[in-house]
Amino acid sequence: MTDLPTPATPGTDSRLIRRALQAGILGSALAEQALVLLREGGDGCAFLVAQGALTASQVELLRGGSGGDALDGLGEFVLREVIGKGGMGVVYRAVQSSLQREVALKVLAGSLADDPLFRERFIREAKVAASISSSHVVTCYAAGSDQHRLYLAMELMPGGDVERLVLQQAGTLPEAKALAIARDAALGLEAIHQAGLVHRDIKPANLLLDRDGRAKIGDLGLTRPPHASGVTGPGAVPGTPSFMAPEQICNDPTLDARADIYALGATLFFLLTGRPPFTGSSHYAVVHQAVNESIPDPRLTRPGISAAAAAIVVRAGARDRTQ
Numbered sequence: 001m002t003d004l005p006t007p008a009t010p011g012t013d014s015r016l017i018r019r020a021l022q023a024g025i026l027g028s029a030l031a032e033q034a035l036v037l038l039r040e041g042g043d044g045c046a047f048l049v050a051q052g053a054l055t056a057s058q059v060e061l062l063r064g065g066s067g068g069d070a071l072d073g074l075g076e077f078v079l080r081e082v083i084g085k086g087g088m089g090v091v092y093r094a095v096q097s098s099l100q101r102e103v104a105l106k107v108l109a110g111s112l113a114d115d116p117l118f119r120e121r122f123i124r125e126a127k128v129a130a131s132i133s134s135s136h137v138v139t140c141y142a143a144g145s146d147q148h149r150l151y152l153a154m155e156l157m158p159g160g161d162v163e164r165l166v167l168q169q170a171g172t173l174p175e176a177k178a179l180a181i182a183r184d185a186a187l188g189l190e191a192i193h194q195a196g197l198v199h200r201d202i203k204p205a206n207l208l209l210d211r212d213g214r215a216k217i218g219d220l221g222l223t224r225p226p227h228a229s230g231v232t233g234p235g236a237v238p239g240t241p242s243f244m245a246p247e248q249i250c251n252d253p254t255l256d257a258r259a260d261i262y263a264l265g266a267t268l269f270f271l272l273t274g275r276p277p278f279t280g281s282s283h284y285a286v287v288h289q290a291v292n293e294s295i296p297d298p299r300l301t302r303p304g305i306s307a308a309a310a311a312i313v314v315r316a317g318a319r320d321r322t323q
Contacts, residue, residue, distance in 0.1 A: 013045050014038055016059065026053055028241050028283040074146040077105050077153060088118060088221075096141070096153060103141055104157065108150040119150065125221040126152050132195050136188035138208060138218040157216065159209025162271065166204060171274030172302065175309055178271035181207060182312070184215035185264055193257045197223050200255075202263035203243040204270050226256040241286045242276035243267060246319055249291055258321045265295055265316025272309060273301040277317065294319040 017034050020026035030053045034044035048054045073079055077094040083104065084091035089112070094105035112118040129140030129152070139155040159165070162181055166173055173181075185207055192199050200222040208218045222239065239248055245262035247255050269277045277296060278289040295317025299305050 013043075017044060017048070020048075020054060028287060032283040074105065074107065074149060074151050075142075075144050077103065077151070079105065088112065088122065093156065094153070101141075102156050103153045104155065106152040106154060110149055113148055113150060121221050122150050122152070124223070125219070128197065128220040128223045129154070132191055132197075132220075134188055134191035136184050136214070136216050137191055137220075138216045154218070155210075155216075157208035157218070158211055159213060161205050161218075162207040162209065162215060162267075163204035165209065166271060166274060173271050175272065175306060178268060179309060179312075181215040181271060182264060182268045185217060185267070188215075188217035189257075189260050189264065192217070192223065193260070196225055198226050198255065198257055199223050199260050199263075200248065201239050201243075202260050202267055203240050204267055207267070227253055239263075241283055241290060242278055243270075244290060245321065246291045247321060249287055261316050262295075262318075262321070265313050268309075269295055269298050269313050269317065272298045272305050272313070275301065292319070 014035060017026065017031050017038075021028060021031045026048070030048060030051060034048050037047050038044040045054070045059045049056050049059065073094075076097045078097060080093045080095065082090055083093050089107050089109040092105045092107065094103050095101070096103055108118065108122045123143075126140060126143035129138070130143075138157060140152060141155070142153040144151060185202065189199065189202070199217065199220065201219060202217070206217065206219045207215045209215055241249065243263045243266040245255075245259040248259045266277050278286050278293070280286045280289065295313060297310050298313050299307075299310050
């Protein structure tokens with residue numbers, strides 16, 4: 001008999017489900033069903049456990065929060081301030097004592113440190129980051145464990161992420177800036193692909209800006225070789241549906257580097273128009289469009305875009321990856 005998690009409040013479980021989705025251990029379809037069940041007064045987490053999408057222990061771990069906020073330091077790193085939070089933990093601005101170097105220290109939530117799935121994805125990100133040397137991929141300086149916490153010391157990117165930049169620019173970027181960011185990301189993808197890997201989660205929030213405004217690819221937690229199985233839970237589709245290639249949404253075992261090119265095209269669409277190529281009231285609606293339609297011409301949303309920029313989006317975002 002499957003152990004069921006202890007019931008919690010709908011608000012808590014809604015956040016839990018979204019954290020599991022963001023972390024890549026829960027598929028979007030089951031997440032949507034669980035959220036609908038919560039809104040109707042049901043137990044969404046019990047449903048996910050019954051479906052085998054999460055275990056009861058994972059639910060309890062996820063309810064433990066992001067963890068780590070009370071830490072002062074880890075290893076040789078002195079923590080200064082929290083600069084980001086996500087489904088798997090916290091990112092700090094920190095100082096590496098031995099070199100007096102500022103870094104972004106990514107810390108796996110303490111409540112998740114004993115979960116094999118979370119640990120495997122976190123450790124995979126460290127190994128992948130260390131294997132790639134490119135001025136267009138965020139550098140990994142060190143990885144370690146202290147006080148029962150796994151951490152990654154990454155290059156600090158003071159410009160923040162590109163998604164935030166677009167929001168700060170009233171929803172769109174000048175075309176030249178959008179194309180420059182896309183070019184930087186393409187160079188980063190070239191290095192990742194030459195290393196025999198597929199990123200699988202290219203999107204505006206995973207493109208980070210350095211002091212000079214150059215974009216670099218970050219968050220390598222879903223990166224893997226082509227045709228390999230991912231670090232996800234049962235039934236999970238890793239990635240972000242609004243920017244995922246159709247073959248990735250469908251868990252096509254032949255998925256390869258072309259999925260990243262599609263995601264870059266979707267990202268460029270966002271940079272030029274201020275919105276993702278596919279939107280809807282639910283994950284189902286977004287997924288349905290992404291599987292059945294090519295990325296539309298961005299000039300339908302923003303007529304002033306040049307034909308050359310639009311052509312890049314349309315070719316990268318073709319539903320048929322052989323085109």
